[in-house]
Amino acid sequence: MAAENTNAFDKRDAAPEGCAPSECGTKSACAGCAKNPNAAQQPQKPAPKVGKVIGVVSGKGGVGKSFVCGALAVMLRRMGLRVGVLDADITGPSVPRMFGVREKAMGDGESIFPAQTESGIELMSINLLLESDDAPVVWRGPVIAGAVKQFWEDVAWSELDVMLIDMPPGTGDVPLTVFQSLPVSGVVVVSTPQDLVGMIVRKAVNMASMMNIPVLGLVENMAYALCPDCGKRVELFGASHVAQEAQRLSLPVLAQLPLDPSAAALCDAGQIERLQSEALMDAAAAVAGQVGLK
Numbered sequence: 001m002a003a004e005n006t007n008a009f010d011k012r013d014a015a016p017e018g019c020a021p022s023e024c025g026t027k028s029a030c031a032g033c034a035k036n037p038n039a040a041q042q043p044q045k046p047a048p049k050v051g052k053v054i055g056v057v058s059g060k061g062g063v064g065k066s067f068v069c070g071a072l073a074v075m076l077r078r079m080g081l082r083v084g085v086l087d088a089d090i091t092g093p094s095v096p097r098m099f100g101v102r103e104k105a106m107g108d109g110e111s112i113f114p115a116q117t118e119s120g121i122e123l124m125s126i127n128l129l130l131e132s133d134d135a136p137v138v139w140r141g142p143v144i145a146g147a148v149k150q151f152w153e154d155v156a157w158s159e160l161d162v163m164l165i166d167m168p169p170g171t172g173d174v175p176l177t178v179f180q181s182l183p184v185s186g187v188v189v190v191s192t193p194q195d196l197v198g199m200i201v202r203k204a205v206n207m208a209s210m211m212n213i214p215v216l217g218l219v220e221n222m223a224y225a226l227c228p229d230c231g232k233r234v235e236l237f238g239a240s241h242v243a244q245e246a247q248r249l250s251l252p253v254l255a256q257l258p259l260d261p262s263a264a265a266l267c268d269a270g271q272i273e274r275l276q277s278e279a280l281m282d283a284a285a286a287v288a289g290q291v292g293l294k
Contacts, residue, residue, distance in 0.1 A: 059200030075284035087125035100270025111156035141173035217254035
């Protein structure tokens with residue numbers, strides 16, 4: 001059947017007012033809602049053939065979590081693995097832009113087809129379904145969580161070695177849905193050097209622990225900047241505490257990443273797949289080793 005442009009999340013399914021009781025279970029985004037009375041009647045769909053699922057999380061926004069997720073996907077792909085990225089940050093999707101993917105997702109009436117990047121990474125994001133990249137997603141928590149579950153169940157993913165999930169910041173509905181509904185092998189926690197972030201990191205780690213999800217390690221982003229003239233290392237946000245925090249939590253530090261204008265420029269230009277980073281390659285190798293990828 002010829003592919004057609006498919007928007008599985010119609011505006012009518014995302015009314016800002018939320019769901020009226022009379023409409024419960026009638027909308028496409030109701031699939032992941034625990035209150036859906038038809039959930040038990042829906043046929044079980046076969047699970048995607050994904051070897052390992054790794055969440056990339058942060059306790060707060062603005063730490064560069066999406067960048068780390070995209071960069072890890074690039075490095076894992078360079079290792080020869082079949083990689084997918086599920087952009088679960090529904091209200092702040094940025095993954096397609098980093099990879100230069102602008103064409104809308106297509107479907108056949110049964111499934112939605114993921115986009116594919118230049119190097120063969122499969123992607124799914126709400127921005128691939130919206131009419132405009134600038135359109136806001138004004139949905140309540142259960143509807144957002146249901147959309148993420150649909151990204152897992154209703155997208156025609158290829159057989160993948162690993163899928164990275166770009167989680168929204170915090171410990172709300174979406175992380176809970178992902179941890180409960182998807183076979184998550186482990187999570188990578190992203191932070192920055194400020195003192196306050198230590199508490200936020202512990203919140204993310206404690207949530208994973210409550211859900212029995214292994215924490216694979218910490219990535220400290222924007223840890224320092226290098227002076228372009230003399231090469232001096234400048235700690236813009238103060239001294240790093242990631243080593244002490246990792247020791248307290250008995251976790252490895254996967255990488256300490258600099259504030260790098262060239263990396264930001266690549267993301268803005270949709271060329272993250274051209275990123276060169278020995279630290280991120282080492283982090284990807286460490287993550288792969290922990291979850292049993294070769």
